[in-house]
Structures are given as structure tokens and as C-alpha cells.
Amino acid sequence: MEVxxxxxxxxxxxxxxxxxxxxxxRIAPFVQWKVLIAEQNAEVKKGMPAMLKIRDVEIPENTxxxxxxxxxxxxxxxxxxxxxxxxxxxxxxxxxxxxFLPVEDGVVEKGDIVGVLKVFFVKTGVIDRRFGFSPSDxxxxxxxxTANLVYKENGVLKxxxxxxxxxxxxxxxxxxxxxxxxxxxxxxxxxxxxxxxxKEIRLQPNTVVTPLHIMRNAFGSVIEVVQARPSxxxxxxxxxxxxxxxxxxxxxxxxxxxxxxxxxxxxxGKFEPKMTxxxxxFARFVYEKSGRIFRSGMLLKPFxxxxxxxxxxxxxxxxxxxxLKKGEVAEVEVEPIKxxxxxxxxxxxxxxxxxxxxxxxxxxxxAKVENQKTIKSVLFxxxxxxxxxxxxxxxxxxxxxxxVEPYEVLSKWLNEWVEEMRRVFEGGSK
Amino acid sequence: xKCVVFTNKExxxxxxxxxxxxxxxxxxxxxxxxxxxxxxxxxxxxxxxxIIKRAEELIEKLEKKYNVVGMSVVFEDYETEINRVLDAQKxxxxxxxxxxxxxDKLLKxxxxxxxxRGKVVFDRILYVHSEGANAEVAKxxxxxxxxxxxxxxxxxxxxxxxxxxxxKEAQEKMKREVEELYKEFNASKVVLVGSIGKVKRxxxxxxxxxxxxxxxxxxxxxxxxxxxxxxxxLVV
Numbered sequence: 001m002e003v004x005x006x007x008x009x010x011x012x013x014x015x016x017x018x019x020x021x022x023x024x025x026r027i028a029p030f031v032q033w034k035v036l037i038a039e040q041n042a043e044v045k046k047g048m049p050a051m052l053k054i055r056d057v058e059i060p061e062n063t064x065x066x067x068x069x070x071x072x073x074x075x076x077x078x079x080x081x082x083x084x085x086x087x088x089x090x091x092x093x094x095x096x097x098x099x100f101l102p103v104e105d106g107v108v109e110k111g112d113i114v115g116v117l118k119v120f121f122v123k124t125g126v127i128d129r130r131f132g133f134s135p136s137d138x139x140x141x142x143x144x145x146t147a148n149l150v151y152k153e154n155g156v157l158k159x160x161x162x163x164x165x166x167x168x169x170x171x172x173x174x175x176x177x178x179x180x181x182x183x184x185x186x187x188x189x190x191x192x193x194x195x196x197x198x199k200e201i202r203l204q205p206n207t208v209v210t211p212l213h214i215m216r217n218a219f220g221s222v223i224e225v226v227q228a229r230p231s232x233x234x235x236x237x238x239x240x241x242x243x244x245x246x247x248x249x250x251x252x253x254x255x256x257x258x259x260x261x262x263x264x265x266x267x268x269g270k271f272e273p274k275m276t277x278x279x280x281x282f283a284r285f286v287y288e289k290s291g292r293i294f295r296s297g298m299l300l301k302p303f304x305x306x307x308x309x310x311x312x313x314x315x316x317x318x319x320x321x322x323x324l325k326k327g328e329v330a331e332v333e334v335e336p337i338k339x340x341x342x343x344x345x346x347x348x349x350x351x352x353x354x355x356x357x358x359x360x361x362x363x364x365x366x367a368k369v370e371n372q373k374t375i376k377s378v379l380f381x382x383x384x385x386x387x388x389x390x391x392x393x394x395x396x397x398x399x400x401x402x403x404v405e406p407y408e409v410l411s412k413w414l415n416e417w418v419e420e421m422r423r424v425f426e427g428g429s430k
Numbered sequence: 431x432k433c434v435v436f437t438n439k440e441x442x443x444x445x446x447x448x449x450x451x452x453x454x455x456x457x458x459x460x461x462x463x464x465x466x467x468x469x470x471x472x473x474x475x476x477x478x479x480x481i482i483k484r485a486e487e488l489i490e491k492l493e494k495k496y497n498v499v500g501m502s503v504v505f506e507d508y509e510t511e512i513n514r515v516l517d518a519q520k521x522x523x524x525x526x527x528x529x530x531x532x533x534d535k536l537l538k539x540x541x542x543x544x545x546x547r548g549k550v551v552f553d554r555i556l557y558v559h560s561e562g563a564n565a566e567v568a569k570x571x572x573x574x575x576x577x578x579x580x581x582x583x584x585x586x587x588x589x590x591x592x593x594x595x596x597x598k599e600a601q602e603k604m605k606r607e608v609e610e611l612y613k614e615f616n617a618s619k620v621v622l623v624g625s626i627g628k629v630k631r632x633x634x635x636x637x638x639x640x641x642x643x644x645x646x647x648x649x650x651x652x653x654x655x656x657x658x659x660x661x662x663x664l665v666v
Contacts, residue, residue, distance in 0.1 A: 029471045030478065058518075133474060139511075140482070140503035165489070167482060167503075170475055267475070309470070420472060 001317045002392045004354045005086045009051070009097065010384070013354055014086065018393075024312045025089075028121040028133045029173065031266075032140055033068060033166035034059065036078060036098045036115040037147045044076065044102040047193040048327040049383050051082070052098045052114060059093040059119060060139040064398070065349035068116035069210045070227050070237065074152045076102035077224040077243060078115030079381065080357040083350050089122060093350070099357060099383055101223065103193055103243055112148045112159070116166065117349070118208075142167060151230045169233070170267040172417045173307040176410055177212065179300050180222055180242050180259040181283045188219055188246035191329055195226060195241045196252060203237040203263060204276065212260040213345050213397075214361045214375070218288040220246040221360040221379055222259030233266065245359065247329060247379060250293065257283040262344070265414060267421045278302035278407055287365045304410030305369075305402040313348060316358055316378055316394045324355050324382035331362060332388060337375040337397070342404055344369055348396040355386035358395030370404055434515055436508075437527030438484070440491055445550030451492055452519045453501045455485040456508055456528065481505075509533045516541065532649050542567065543665040545656055552576075556638035557617075558583060558629055558655075559608055561600065563644035567666045569614070571642055578617035579636045582608040583647070586623055626651040630658035640664055
């Protein structure tokens with residue numbers, strides 16, 4: 001496959017031929033955060049991805065990146081990042097730009113927080129994967145700088161200067177799913193990026209969320225979720241809106257399932273994660289079949305899952321030539337990727353194609369996590385006018401194996417984990 | 431003044447004019463072989479969470495007094511982190527609050543190094559001057575002193591008879607430099623031919639609060655002074 005990257009962003013392209021392969025790795029339960037801060041003012045336009053220069057962020061070797069979901073800036077969200085040059089997971093990386101997708105017109109100011117990265121420590125070697133991590137495998141570094149938290153209060157944009165200090169947290173492999181259900185009727189047009197009001201999701205303290213990938217609605221994908229007011233990971237959160245990217249013209253109806261959130265439990269700060277009883281929720285599943293849109297109502301049972309620490313990367317390689325226009329989201333066919341039953345996927349952060357980034361995977365009639373599936377196309381957001389050629393790498397996905405159980409089991413898993421972690425938190429050091 | 435603190439505990443830096451601080455929280459963590467996923471998580475949590483908690487507590491305390499610009503938590507390979515922070519932060523001073531390797535990069539730089547041993551007090555300074563000393567930086571610190579003893583050390587050359595002329599020149603140069611400092615700071619002075627080991631006795635007899643060493647004495651000599659004295663050592 002061919003890797004197309006920027007030697008100098010927007011000016012000189014580099015090309016590499018590399019062997020396409022699936023790579024297994026082990027992921028550690030410790031996660032660090034890195035805050036992304038705009039380095040200069042930028043006027044942004046709703047729905048048009050903007051490449052923002054950010055303060056350089058150094059990322060240690062043997063790490064992969066993901067976004068800390070929940071919109072971190074009042075006027076948009078970071079959908080990917082760009083590194084200086086091109087690096088392997090095993091190498092140190094320098095992140096220089098954020099790809100910012102605005103949900104409204106406005107100005108990102110120098111010093112604004114535009115996103116937060118999660119840095120996962122991984123091991124790729126066969127022996128390393130087997131024997132796991134030791135404490136010395138982690139390099140925890142944090143620059144503490146003043147930056148603006150940008151949020152809205154009663155519709156008014158506010159900037160609050162804070163001093164960033166994000167160390168990181170221990171994550172459990174325990175999670176639950178929460179459906180993202182529209183509470184309004186909305187007409188959408190292909191390419192629209194808009195907030196949609198959703199059935200409130202109350203998140204317990206010590207939880208982080210991330211959208212479950214593989215598009216769950218025929219009209220588009222949930223890119224991000226929005227909370228009523230800013231809060232810390234260790235606090236309770238109320239999610240009441242989703243940022244939805246429409247991939248075709250249509251109508252979103254009240255009660256439609258827009259997407260699904262993964263909710264992970266973490267150990268951080270005052271450590272008291274808890275779960276609350278959950279009930280079945282009704283939603284309409286919107287899917288396409290033979291060129292027609294169908295809606296099918298269903299009761300969604302609450303489910304929990306436990307993720308395995310061994311995962312793999314799968315490269316997404318285009319099988320078609322395509323002309324791209326900046327900001328016009330495209331469906332691109334890729335070499336089929338077979339996903340076994342009980343797997344979930346996340347695109348790997350850091351833009352892997354010079355002209356844009358993979359936002360989501362597409363399955364015309366999405367199957368349950370518990371079922372096998374084959375991915376044949378992806379949702380690609382161009383950041384530049386340009387082209388994709390057959391055989392080019394578009395992105396990489398992380399494929400995780402999970403153990404799915406009814407929600408009641410979560411309580412048992414979580415209690416065991418909380419007890420162990422509490423002993424660590426309250427106990428002495430070694 | 432920008433300061434990098436290499437430590438695993440709180441330090442009293444009142445005697446320094448510190449404004450910005452970067453902390454390298456260095457603490458060896460117990461390693462063990464992982465036998466299961468659960469074992470791996472517990473092992474990591476047990477070894478890391480208490481250390482991170484202590485680092486956070488330290489930062490919170492420091493933030494009340496200084497502008498904390500960043501922090502690293504390192505469990506091993508201290509040298510790499512010291513060198514990286516030296517490049518990234520370009521500090522005026524590195525304070526070693528616990529055992530810290532003296533890296534070649536640190537020694538070749540112009541950054542002052544303080545080996546912390548309790549309070550930082552400059553009332554009685556023993557300054558060890560040597561060939562190639564950074565006198566201007568040394569003077570900045572000597573200004574803080576109330577009583578100063580300047581020791582010029584000339585390493586003996588072997589065999590003495592073959593280097594008599596050079597030896598004499600080195601001694602005279604040292605005497606001149608010490609004399610200049612002596613006049614400027616109204617200090618006591620002594621020029622010795624001998625090894626750095628003599629500093630231990632001199633420091634004790636002078637009852638020094640701090641020993642200031644010219645980095646020109648070299649890494650081994652700095653380590654020897656650290657081994658043989660109980661007061662703070664500042665390398666300029």
C-alpha cells in the first residue's frame with residue numbers, strides 16, 4: 001500500500017510504499033492526557049474542517065492517540081491531529097496541528113483549548129505483548145500552561161482562563177453502552193455538521209466516553225457529544241446534544257437512534273465510581289436497504305462489556321480513485337476488513353492520508369457487536385482539495401475484542417475492580 | 431529564575447530566587463513479572479498510583495509558591511529525562527533533591543546545579559575555584575554570601591619536575607584569580623596544591639552552609655565532594 005503524507009504541510013507531499021499488515025499490540029490500563037491549545041487566531045466556518053496550528057505536543061514512544069470525547073470548545077471539536085513528518089507507533093511524535101470541525105461560524109483564539117488527547121501506552125513485540133507492562137514503560141510528562149476553556153452559558157460564549165494540569169488516569173476495561181437518541185425532528189443535508197438535541201445521558205463521576213464507531217444511522221454519524229456545562233472527568237456529567245455529520249439529505253426524527261456511546265470507568269481523583277440501575281430504551285433504528293430508508297423500532301437493552309488488553313490494527317486501504325474537495329465528506333470503498341464477532345473498532349488518531357481523515361466506518365445495515373461483519377467503505381473528511389488513489393492508506397483502525405454481558409454483570413465487574421482500586425488508592429505506596 | 435527540581439519530596443527553596451519550576455518526580459518503581467491481565471493492572475496500579483498521587487500533592491504545594499510550568503514522572507532512565515528537560519526548559523538551575531546522575535550534557539551546559547541538603551543558606555560560603563571556572567556565574571552566587579572563603583585548587587602535575595614551569599604558571603594564575611575575587615567580595619582566601627579531597631576538612635573547619643564548586647573541577651571531583659560533605663553543593 002502507499003502512504004501519502006506531508007513533508008511540509010500543504011506544500012510538499014511524501015510517498016512511501018509499505019507492506020500492508022495487521023499488527024497485534026497490548027494496550028496498558030494507564031492513560032495520559034495531552035491538551036491541545038490553539039497557537040494562533042483562526043476564523044472558522046460551520047462544517048468546514050480547519051487545520052489549526054497548535055502548541056507543539058510531544059508524545060512519548062510506544063503510544064497511540066485518541067480524543068477525549070465530549071466537545072471541548074464551544075464552537076467545534078477536534079476530529080484528528082497532524083504530526084510533524086511521519087512516525088511509527090514505536091517512535092516519539094510531535095503533534096503540530098489539530099483538525100477542527102466547527103459546528104458554527106466563529107473564531108478560535110490563540111490560547112483556546114480545542115481538544116484533549118488520550119495517550120495510550122502500547123507494546124507491539126510478541127514477547128512484550130505476552131509479559132505485559134511494567135511501571136518503567138511509562139513516561140509521564142505534562143507541561144502546565146494557561147489556556148482558555150471556551151464554553152457557552154445561556155447561549156453566550158465564555159472564555160475562562162485555566163492552568164492546564166492533566167496527569168492521566170487508570171482505566172478499567174469495563175464499559176457500558178448508551179444509545180444516543182434524537183429528541184427533535186431535523187432536516188439534514190449532506191455535509192451538514194449540526195448539534196441535535198438528544199435524550200439526556202447522565203454520566204457517573206469517573207467516566208470517559210467515546211462514540212461507538214461504525215455508522216449507526218443511515219443519514220450520518222455522531223462525531224461528538226456535548227454536555228450542558230463543562231465539568232471534569234471525576235464529576236457527574238449531563239450529555240444533552242450530539243454533533244451529527246450528515247452523509248446524505250434526509251430527515252432525522254424524534255426517537256431515531258443516532259449512534260451509541262461507549263462509557264468507560266476510570267480511577268481518578270476522589271475514587272468513587274458507581275453504576276445506577278438502567279432501563280430498556282426505545283429507539284428507531286434507521287438503515288438503508290436496496291436504496292430505501294427503513295425505520296425499525298426496538299427496545300434497547302442495557303449491555304455491558306469488558307475489553308481485552310490485546311488488540312490489533314487494521315489498515316484501511318482505498319480500492320478506488322476519487323477526487324476530493326475540502327470539507328465535502330466522502331464515502332470511500334476500501335479493501336474489505338473482516339471483523340469477528342464481539343469486536344469494536346476505533347479509528348487510530350493522527351492523520352494517515354495527506355488529504356484528510358477517516359471519521360467513521362460504514363456498514364449499510366449495521367450488525368450487532370456480537371455478530372461478524374465486513375467493512376467495505378469508510379467516511380472520509382477531506383482537509384484539502386486533492387485525490388485518493390486505489391491502493392493508498394486512508395487510515396488505521398484499532399480492533400478490540402470484547403466480552404458482552406447483560407448490564408447486571410457490570411455491577412459485579414465494577415465492584416470487583418472498584419474494590420481493588422480503592423485498596424490501591426487508600427493503601428500505602430510500595 | 432527558572433528551576434528544574436529533580437526530587438521525590440518537597441524541598442525548601444526559599445534561599446533561591448525561583449519563579450518558574452519544572453519538576454522531575456523521580457521514583458524507582460518495583461518491577462514484577464505479570465502473570466495475568468488482572469495482575470498486570472494491579473501491579474501497575476500499586477506501583478504507579480501512589481507515586482502519581484504524591485507527585486500531584488507536591489505540585490499542589492509548589493503551585494502556592496511558584497509558577498509550575500511542567501512535570502515529568504520517571505521510574506527509571508533518569509539521565510534521558512534530565513537531558514530532555516534541559517533541552518526543552520533551558521533552566522537557570524537544576525536542583526537535585528535526591529540522588530541524581532550528573533549527565534555529560536548537564537556538566538557541559540552553563541546551568542547551575544544545586545545538590546540540595548536541607549535549607550538553601552548562603553551565609554557562609556566555601557567557594558572552590560578551579561581552572562576554567564565560570565567566574566561570572568560564581569560571582570552572582572557569591573554576592574549572596576556574608577562570609578566567604580575562596581579556595582583555589584591547583585591539581586598536582588606528575589612528575590612534578592617535568593612540569594615545574596607549568597605548575598608555577600598555574601599556581602600564579604590561580605593566585606591572581608583568587609586575589610581578584612578576594613578583593614571583590616572581601617573574602618578569606620587560600621590557594622592549595624592538592625586534591626579536591628581537602629575540601630571536606632576545609633568545609634568542616636570553616637563551618638560552611640554551602641560549598642560552591644566550579645564545574646571545571648570535573649565530574650569525579652564533584653562526586654567526591656558530594657560524598658565527603660554534608661552541606662549543600664552548588665556547581666557553577
